[in-house]
Amino acid sequence: MVTEQLEIEQKFDVGPEFVVPGLAGVPGIATAGPPVVHDLVAVYHDTADLRLARARVTLRRRTGGPDEGWHLKLPAGAARRELHLPLGESAGGPPDELRDAVATILDGAPVVPVVTLSTRRVVTALGDADGRVLAEVADDTVVATVLPTAPGGQPEERGWREVEVELVAGEEPLLAAVGAVLVGAGAQPSARASKLAFALAGRLDRSGR
Template sequence: MVHEQLEIERKFDVDPGFVPPALGGVPGVAAAGPPRVHDLEAVYHDTADLRLARGRVTLRRRTGGPDAGWHLKLPAGAARREVHLPLDRGTDVAPAELLELAAGLLEGAPTGPVVTLRTRRVVVELRDGAGRVLAEVADDTVTATLPPTASGVAPEVRSWRELEVELVDGEEPLLAAVGEVLVAAGARPSPRASKLAFALSARLADEG
């Protein structure tokens, strides 16, 4: 079954020693936590010339965590439209339903794995007084592994840490309020659109 949602989030860069601040006092938030830890692995698929990444589209197969499956993310204004399919819809080859949604960018070109991201994710839920989840704050430590390319580009490994604040049932002003607390603690608003764009930045520049 295909599942769709609108992803509204903000990203922040942090140093390895960053200490997350308490978020229970953010206006509208009654409670935060406890933290939950997930070990995630995501294999991203694209064409050899990275057509999807250049079009701000991501296609991945993720294992681990509560949203394991195939994910296609498409631009939707300031947000992103996210389409999910279960893991059993494919392993090495992306599901046809998702490829069809990106057909305008692919123009018939084949796709395959271009990078693997392994993430240790620590998630804290922000809830209101009724227990409703308003947003999730994910503290991600990421390692990206890029295989060698057919054109001779050497394999590459890079690591970084970032935070994501994603709305669940909350409103957009909550993102700004949480962001202010994180910035005051030393986080920096991230200019990048996605982990994939950062992982592939050198290759996108070389092939652009």
């Protein structure tokens, strides 16, 4: 069964020495939970000419963490609409329900694995005085392997670190307040739309489309 949510988040570029500051003093935030570590592996699927990436769509199969499964993320203004399905019994291709949702973009082209992302994620939950989780801060150390889509091609690897702040039950002004504290600690607002777009930037530029 497909589940759906609206993803509202901000990304920040950070260096290897960055330390996530204490956030319990941000207005509206009463608690900052203990960091929880997840090791995530996500395989992104697209056409050989990256039709989904060009449309700002991501289709992935991710293992590890509390929301492992198949995810399809679609543009929704400044946010993203996310469709989710469980992993199923095999590691086969994308489920029909998700493939059908982007059939117009695919236009009959097959989808293949194009990127593998391995991420060490450290999550801190930010809560209010009533115990509701308002937002989550994810400190991600990422290694991306861009897979060849043509015979004889070679994989390309790159790594980086970023911090994401994603709303759970909080309101959008909370993103700005938490972001201001992160920037004060040395983080820089990120211009990239997604990890996938950053990993594929060179290939997208080389294609000329």
